[in-house]
Amino acid sequence: MSNSLLTVNNLTIESRSGELLLKGIDMEIEKGEMAALIGESGSGKSLTARAILGILPEEMTVEGQILYKGQDLVKLSRNEHYQLLGKEIGIIFQDYRGSFTPYIKIGKQLIETIRTHQSISKKAAKEAALLALAETGLDPKRVYHSYPFQLSGGQVQRAAISMTLALKPNILICDEVTTALDLMNGEKVLKYIDKARKETDCAVLMITHDLAQAYKWSDRIHVMYEGVIVEDGPTEQIRFHHQHPYTKKLCSSLLSLPEERQASTTEGVYSL
Numbered sequence: 001m002s003n004s005l006l007t008v009n010n011l012t013i014e015s016r017s018g019e020l021l022l023k024g025i026d027m028e029i030e031k032g033e034m035a036a037l038i039g040e041s042g043s044g045k046s047l048t049a050r051a052i053l054g055i056l057p058e059e060m061t062v063e064g065q066i067l068y069k070g071q072d073l074v075k076l077s078r079n080e081h082y083q084l085l086g087k088e089i090g091i092i093f094q095d096y097r098g099s100f101t102p103y104i105k106i107g108k109q110l111i112e113t114i115r116t117h118q119s120i121s122k123k124a125a126k127e128a129a130l131l132a133l134a135e136t137g138l139d140p141k142r143v144y145h146s147y148p149f150q151l152s153g154g155q156v157q158r159a160a161i162s163m164t165l166a167l168k169p170n171i172l173i174c175d176e177v178t179t180a181l182d183l184m185n186g187e188k189v190l191k192y193i194d195k196a197r198k199e200t201d202c203a204v205l206m207i208t209h210d211l212a213q214a215y216k217w218s219d220r221i222h223v224m225y226e227g228v229i230v231e232d233g234p235t236e237q238i239r240f241h242h243q244h245p246y247t248k249k250l251c252s253s254l255l256s257l258p259e260e261r262q263a264s265t266t267e268g269v270y271s272l
């Protein structure tokens with residue numbers, strides 16, 4: 001067997017009306033790997049993430065397996081699944097504003113989250129919170145003592161990422177994390193996620209529309225199209241030797257852009 005940390009086998013999701021939203025996808029994510037899941041809007045990327053997190057709408061029917069540490073996540077109850085969130089499986093969403101309650105200071109919320117998952121003293125949790133904030137390039141004391149509305153969008157998002165990473169999850173799922181950020185902040189966030197991955201050896205599943213971003217940061221790319229993973233492989237292979245017509249279309253949309261812009265990761269420009 002491989003080094004797989006998370007194995008998705010033949011995952012199928014059907015909506016209440018009988019529409020097949022995911023059609024038997026397979027995916028393996030290894031420890032320490034940055035795996036990208038790319039594909040156009042509505043192809044099933046976020047549903048895949050939600051299945052792994054156990055937060056799919058109740059009315060959907062799920063078949064197949066999601067194996068993690070010897071257990072099948074598809075078979076867990078909501079409550080059992082919920083226990084894994086945070087410490088084992090972390091999530092960073094595009095909509096980071098929902099990560100914090102508006103009228104409680106960031107520091108207090110960080111401490112509470114850390115202490116929900118680790119039995120450490122308030123003082124130790126405060127130290128961990130300040131360290132986590134500093135690592136995302138924020139002014140730790142200022143952010144710690146601020147309410148979310150006193151910070152810019154990019155600062156709140158970095159604070160939300162600090163909170164997720166302070167728990168040191170084994171798998172981190174990032175769903176379109178840079179879409180709402182400008183280029184500079186998007187790059188900072190990805191750099192920070194990558195640094196955390198290297199330090200903790202966690203696996204990252206990076207969901208994105210942005211092929212340039214996937215090229216730059218991921219080790220492996222899974223290409224999704226209409227609920228199917230049409231192709232996957234090491235990033236270089238997908239970049240230079242892809243086979244599937246949909247991947248060709250995706251890659252050629254990027255190739256037609258000037259070279260220096262390919263190296264950057266602007267949001268929007270490469271969106272499909």
Ligand SMILES: Nc1ncnc2c1ncn2[C@@H]1O[C@H](COP(=O)(O)OP(=O)(O)OP(=O)(O)O)[C@@H](O)[C@H]1O
Nearest residue numbers: 015021039040041042043044045046047048057209
């Ligand atoms: N709660 C829901 N009920 C019914 N259908 C849904 C629900 N959530 C998503 N879908 C459908 O499932 C399909 C996949 O949606 P999903 O959110 O996974 O797409 P995505 O690849 O993440 O797209 P985007 O890039 O726009 O975020 C879409 O056709 C969508 O309409």
Ligand code: NI
Nearest residue numbers: 045046047175
């Ligand atoms: Ni999505």
